[in-house]
Amino acid sequence: MTDTTLAPVSHLLPQVAEPRNPGMALDLDLVMRCTANRSAIERRVAALPGRRSVKKDHQAAWLARAITCIDLTTLAGDDTPGRVARLCAKARQPVRADLLEALELPGLTVGAVCVYHDMISPAVSSLKGSGIPVAAVSTGFPAGLSPFHLRVAEIEESVKAGAHEIDIVISRRKVLTGDWQGLYDEMRAFRAACGEAHVKAILATGELGTLQNVAKASMVCMMAGADFIKTSTGKESVNATLPVSLTMIRAIRDYHQLTGYRVGYKPAGGISKAKDALVYLSLMKDELGDRWLRPDLFRFGASSLLGDIERQLEHHVTGAYSAGWRHASG
Structure with a gap:
């Protein structure tokens, strides 16, 4: 099997091994130069699944790495402390112990557990001593349309409650109207409210209209x-x-070349199959390199x-597929 040695659990927290992105002054000229050639981007990603194919031990190693990069998430209106506790137990041991032993990967965990604010306390309690951080969605998630001072206060309350990571939502209207200064100021305020907790900026790319808007919003949030x-x-x-992922990844690459700071990337929503995870990992490797294949980035x-x-790993170890219902997330 290829190298799957995991960093110490503290390195699950972003910006531990890397200097944290401090941001920079808003450069509107640079923002206006952000472009995205949709036809070229679509050709590039269409060829990716066929170009990258890993099998057997190599595939198992890549899938194990994918597990370490999962934000195991529950964001349902009927979440309860019991459900969150079960999810955290799965986060601590995401794969059956006998399979981990066969793969020689004891101690494998997910990257984080992501919950609403009210579920932070049971998540922190359930994950105590594991080194797995708790992420909380915030700022009027998912629409981000609550009053601004309440969105900032929500971040501060989630940090006080023990969240190490805050997933904020941007105001889409600022992108759609080209209000880049407004988006920058909003993001700076959210970053300040997070303090030592790190911040993930959710762009809601399906509502931004164009890949060019995605590229510009990515750059402004990183700035x-x-x-x-x-x-x-x-x-x-x-x-x-x-296509959206390639657009955002290349914005990250441009920002790194400009500033020397590495910013992380998180695709979310609709990724449910192991084969899809392999494609995203290979895209990251091709565009940004091996350093971006770890949970801090x-x-x-x-x-x-x-x-x-887990089902694919069981097949790798035993040669047989089990029913999907045997591998519930929590």
């Missing part, structure tokens, strides 16, 4: 100090797609994905 940029809330009609926003990966 304002985002630690991660994230595709979607998972509640939009269109969530993570490969790459996450999947997913819940059902873990079950399919």
Whole structure:
């Protein structure tokens, strides 16, 4: 099997091994130069599944790496402390112990557990001593239309409650109207409210209209100090797609070349199959390199994905597929 040695659990927290992105002054000239050639982007991603194919031990190693990059998520109106506790137990041991032993991967965990504010306390309690961070969605998630001072206060309350990561939603209207200064100021305020907690900026790309808007919004959020940029809330009609991902990944590459700071990436919504996870990992490797294949710089926003990966790993170990219902996420 290829190398799947995991970093210490503290490195699940972004910006531990990397200097944190401090942001920079808003450069509107640079923002206006952000472009996206849709036809070229679509040709590039259409060829990706056929170009990258990993099998047997190599595939198992890549799938194990994907598990370490999952933000195991529950964002339902009927969430309860009991459901969150079960999800956290799955986060601690995402794959059956006998399979982990066969794969020689004891101690494998997911990247984080993501919940609403009210579920932070039971998540923190359930994950105590595991090193797995708790992420909380915030700022009027998913629409981001609550009063601004309440969105800032929500971040502060979630940090006080123990969240190490805050997934904020931007105001889509600021992108759609070209109010880049307004988006920058909003993102700076959200970053400041997070304090030491790191911030993922959710762009809700399915509601931004064009890939060019996605590119510009990505750059503005990074200029304002985002630690991660994230595709979607998972509640939009269109969530993570490969064209959107390539657009955002290349914005991350441009920002790194400009500033020297690495910003993370999180595709979220609609990624439920192991084969899809492999495609996203290969895209990251091709465009940004191996450094972005670790949980401090790459996450999947997913819940059902873990079950399919576990099923594929069981097939790798035993040669037989089990029913999908045997691999519930929590």
